[in-house]
Amino acid sequence: MTGKLQKAFVVYCSPAGTTRHVSQTISRALQAQKIEVIECNLSKKFSETAMITKINRIKNHACLFIGSPVYASHAIPPVMDFIARLPEKINMPAVPFVTYGGVTSGIALYEMAQALTAKKMKIIGAAKIMAQHALLWQTEDPLGKDRPDESDDNLLREMVSSLLNKLSAGTDPAIDLSTLSYYSPRIVEKLKKTSLKKAKSQMPKRKVDEDACNECRECSAVCPTDAITFTPYPEFEANCIFCYNCVRLCPEDAIKADFTKIEKRIRDRAEEFKETPESQIFL
Ligand SMILES: Cc1cc2nc3c(=O)[nH]c(=O)nc-3n(C[C@H](O)[C@H](O)[C@H](O)COP(=O)(O)O)c2cc1C
Numbered sequence: 623m624t625g626k627l628q629k630a631f632v633v634y635c636s637p638a639g640t641t642r643h644v645s646q647t648i649s650r651a652l653q654a655q656k657i658e659v660i661e662c663n664l665s666k667k668f669s670e671t672a673m674i675t676k677i678n679r680i681k682n683h684a685c686l687f688i689g690s691p692v693y694a695s696h697a698i699p700p701v702m703d704f705i706a707r708l709p710e711k712i713n714m715p716a717v718p719f720v721t722y723g724g725v726t727s728g729i730a731l732y733e734m735a736q737a738l739t740a741k742k743m744k745i746i747g748a749a750k751i752m753a754q755h756a757l758l759w760q761t762e763d764p765l766g767k768d769r770p771d772e773s774d775d776n777l778l779r780e781m782v783s784s785l786l787n788k789l790s791a792g793t794d795p796a797i798d799l800s801t802l803s804y805y806s807p808r809i810v811e812k813l814k815k816t817s818l819k820k821a822k823s824q825m826p827k828r829k830v831d832e833d834a835c836n837e838c839r840e841c842s843a844v845c846p847t848d849a850i851t852f853t854p855y856p857e858f859e860a861n862c863i864f865c866y867n868c869v870r871l872c873p874e875d876a877i878k879a880d881f882t883k884i885e886k887r888i889r890d891r892a893e894e895f896k897e898t899p900e901s902q903i904f905l
Contacts, residue, residue, distance in 0.1 A: 629680065631659075631662065632649050632662070635704075652782055686717070688701065694816050696733060715744050720749075722766075744795070747903065845868060856877065
């Protein structure tokens with residue numbers, strides 16, 4: 623599609639809030655140009671099917687922006703599952719974006735772009751944005767502290783403005799997907815072997831303090847994948863993505879986990895990758 627954009631879908635999953643911040647920055651930049659924005663937070667299950675129906679109905683002059691945090695070098699399951707459920711939309715422009723916690727953005731952007739391309743969408747831009755590492759919230763100096771910041775937001779505004787110009791210019795706005803695979807083939811092979819499933823055994827175990835838990839079920843309300851059942855205390859199901867919202871947001875501090883070991887592993891990995899540039903847009 624080329625020609626003036628009229629409508630944008632902004633879809634994201636954001637357990638700790640930074641991908642939501644990026645999404646909202648994109649939405650506001652679009653709205654400032656009088657483009658109608660329809661947002662969908664994938665943690666709210668009810669809105670997902672309605673969103674797919676809306677995307678299915680649209681004929682043209684619309685674009686899909688879709689954002690994920692990077693977990694274990696990949697986009698997270700709710701986002702990849704959403705892309706898998708999308709209808710084939712021939713040449714609909716799409717813009718994947720990721721936030722990552724200063725270790726590595728991995729192959730998340732490339733995989734999202736490939737999955738969108740498999741739905742016949744056209745990738746016209748992308749962004750990777752440095753963010754505070756969600757697993758280091760208890761430390762004083764987390765990786766990506768206070769990111770995204772104003773300079774990240776400006777980069778996103780620049781992306782939106784360039785994309786709108788590209789779309790109205792009438793030339794093919796597609797980007798070369800290989801620019802989203804910015805690691806060497808050797809590292810890409812290594813990253814392909816990592817997964818959230820494999821990282822599971824290294825993730826801090828949670829312990830529920832049954833004296834402190836008052837069965838308020840807030841942990842379930844803040845769980846992005848609906849992975850908590852009650853017996854009557856919280857139990858964590860296989861579809862848990864280890865965002866630890868349940869630990870971080872329990873009003874009674876009744877769900878405990880020790881992050882000391884994983885913090886060292888995260889910081890060592892950040893040293894190994896030293897990803898630069900930290901934030902980047904692809905146009
Ligand atoms: C389980 C888990 C795995 C993560 N894996 C990575 C990673 O591989 N590389 C990285 O740089 N950050 C990693 N992070 C940090 C997140 O990518 C980062 O905090 C992101 O901005 C979170 O997005 P949100 O605030 O929208 O939830 C991980 C965080 C969690 C909870």
